[in-house]
Amino acid sequence: MLRASHIEKSYGKLSVLKGIDLEIQKGEVVAIVGASGAGKSTLLHILGTLDLPDKGKVFIHDKDVFNQSAKNLAAFRNKSIGFVFQFHNLLPEFTALENVLIPGFIGNRDERKLKQRGNELLEMLGMKDRAHHKPSELSGGEQQRTAVARAMINSPDLILADEPSGNLDSKNAEDLHTLFFQLRKEIGQTFIIVTHNEHLSEMSDRRIELKDGLINK
Secondary structure, eight states: EEEEEEEEEEEETEEEEEEEEEEEEEEOOOEESSSTTTHHHHHHHHHSSSSSSSEEEEEEEEEESSOOOHHHHHHHHHEEEEEETTTTTOOSSSOOHHHHHHHHHHOOOHHHHHHHHHHHHHHHTTTTTTTTGGGGSOOOOHHHHHHHHHHHHHHHHSEEEOOOOOOOOOOOHHHHHHHHHHHHHHHOOOEEEEOHHHHHHHHHHHHHEEEETEOOO
């Protein structure tokens, strides 16, 4: 489903990624682990097309994702990839439902169908009664579930999560981890997760460790 070939990335004289090769299959939950500064988030951002590699290619469903215009790449990213970040990145002036719908509006989807899908996702994630609350009225766990629903609104092929439970207490973190595997089981969702959480990495189908800019084999 996803294939990265010889990914290299430097910032100035600092070489962060030194030739990463990996493949991700549909329906896998893959954890990327490693010490701080190992290049985990940099790799995730390149896989998610948020950043460009200096060398190497990324293919999603055999499509060379960087071999297209910036406009087409942005449209591809919005449709095919969902993102979940440590600090939720919810817009404070909007309700949970409105936050969930934003990627769909960016993709010019039909508003009626989009709202229906947004409500379905919030109900699936246990957020039905919180749909019209703003982020300040939600707990940390509820905010992160909202962020997961937002990542799923366009039915992406892939969800990338960067330390998704890093800002949660142990109970909410465990609930979030369980949710990922529930979504994989129920709808075949594919996840790539950067995490320092040992329990989550052990639960995953595969654990990829980065060390000194390379996959530690």
